Amino acid sequence: MELTQHEVADRLGISRGTLHRVLSGSPLVKASTRQRIEKALSEIGYSPNIIAQGLRTGRTRTIGLIAIGDAKISEMEKARAIHEAARLRGYSLVLTYSDGSAEGEARCVDELRSRKVDGLIVTGKGRLQDSAHFKKLIKARVGLVAIAPIATLETDCVVVDAPWAYGEMTRHIISKGHRDIGLLLEDIQSTYAIAKEKGVADALAAAGLPVNKDWMLRVPVRVRREEADKVRSVSDYRMGYDGALKFFAMSRRPTAVICQSDQTAIGFQHAAKLNNVDVPGEVALTGYDDIPAAEFARVPLTTMRQPEAELGVRAVELLMRRMEGDWSGFPQMVVLRPTLIERESCSRPKSET
Numbered sequence: 001m002e003l004t005q006h007e008v009a010d011r012l013g014i015s016r017g018t019l020h021r022v023l024s025g026s027p028l029v030k031a032s033t034r035q036r037i038e039k040a041l042s043e044i045g046y047s048p049n050i051i052a053q054g055l056r057t058g059r060t061r062t063i064g065l066i067a068i069g070d071a072k073i074s075e076m077e078k079a080r081a082i083h084e085a086a087r088l089r090g091y092s093l094v095l096t097y098s099d100g101s102a103e104g105e106a107r108c109v110d111e112l113r114s115r116k117v118d119g120l121i122v123t124g125k126g127r128l129q130d131s132a133h134f135k136k137l138i139k140a141r142v143g144l145v146a147i148a149p150i151a152t153l154e155t156d157c158v159v160v161d162a163p164w165a166y167g168e169m170t171r172h173i174i175s176k177g178h179r180d181i182g183l184l185l186e187d188i189q190s191t192y193a194i195a196k197e198k199g200v201a202d203a204l205a206a207a208g209l210p211v212n213k214d215w216m217l218r219v220p221v222r223v224r225r226e227e228a229d230k231v232r233s234v235s236d237y238r239m240g241y242d243g244a245l246k247f248f249a250m251s252r253r254p255t256a257v258i259c260q261s262d263q264t265a266i267g268f269q270h271a272a273k274l275n276n277v278d279v280p281g282e283v284a285l286t287g288y289d290d291i292p293a294a295e296f297a298r299v300p301l302t303t304m305r306q307p308e309a310e311l312g313v314r315a316v317e318l319l320m321r322r323m324e325g326d327w328s329g330f331p332q333m334v335v336l337r338p339t340l341i342e343r344e345s346c347s348r349p350k351s352e353t
Helices: 005-012 016-023 031-043 050-057 073-087 102-114 132-139 162-175 191-206 236-248 262-274 308-323
Strands: 062-068 092-098 119-123 143-147 156-160 181-186 216-219 222-225 230-233 256-259 284-286 303-305 333-336 339-341
Touching: 005 016, 005 031, 016 031, 062 073, 062 102, 073 092, 073 119, 073 308, 092 102, 102 119, 102 132, 119 308, 132 143, 143 308, 156 162, 156 308, 162 181, 162 191, 162 256, 162 284, 162 303, 162 339, 181 191, 181 236, 191 216, 216 236, 236 256, 236 262, 256 262, 262 284, 308 333
Parallel strands: 062 092, 062 119, 119 143, 143 156, 156 333, 181 216, 181 256, 256 284
Antiparallel strands: 222 230, 303 339
């Protein structure tokens, strides 16, 4: 027979108020107290009836997450960080995947709203198109936090400072003695892509170096499969491989390339190996994200480590504030900075060694 909350509180020797605050994820409970009580609850096998609580309170204690439906490790890490932050506050996560389009996101919103989630978090690359489905949520005072700035949408947002990050990588490469610097991105227009290009261009300009537009390379990530007459996405690895071949075919190519992800840089390295191009001797390379494979790549990658854990915590904090009815200071933007991790893939150009 299931224990009542009154019986559980008596068994643990705590007040019902303390038990309620722990189960509701209240920030008023000390972390040490929460951990002690959650451990005791686990030992007696107690699990609160979330459905019954939802019927009484009109809350399901669930958060909906709309993630980009590609296989990028960084996207999975964001989802994991958000899940952990939500779990520590007594919330479950309902995960949906979108292709990043407005239509795909609208379908996800409908699915999550049908499940009566208390609020939503959306990851992505920062779409430039209209977001009517999100605007309806905001108008209805449904909590929404974006993990990337979305054009035309005023909502709470947690972002990684992409202009600073790509500028910092550019400055690091310049400090190694490079003057011919390229950028490899996917061929998708987004606020993040624009911010990355701006970060590189501003850093080059500040150093008195020109921006070679041919080296600001965009590679298609969606290709048509003729046998099925369907468009499919290619992986970041493939994008890096294809981008490397385009650079190698240039009569004059950069001595350093900034890649949009570690997976892109690893694909670039594979193409370099097959074409007898030395990394970092002939072309220095940086990744982005600092996934585990970055450290163990054929040439360990200089990269930017994303603040995934803090990103998850801040996103959930912002969302809980709205879900609890506090709409003051709306909207809020939290800007986080990644950390430069220096490894062997980025050295001085051959002419200076």
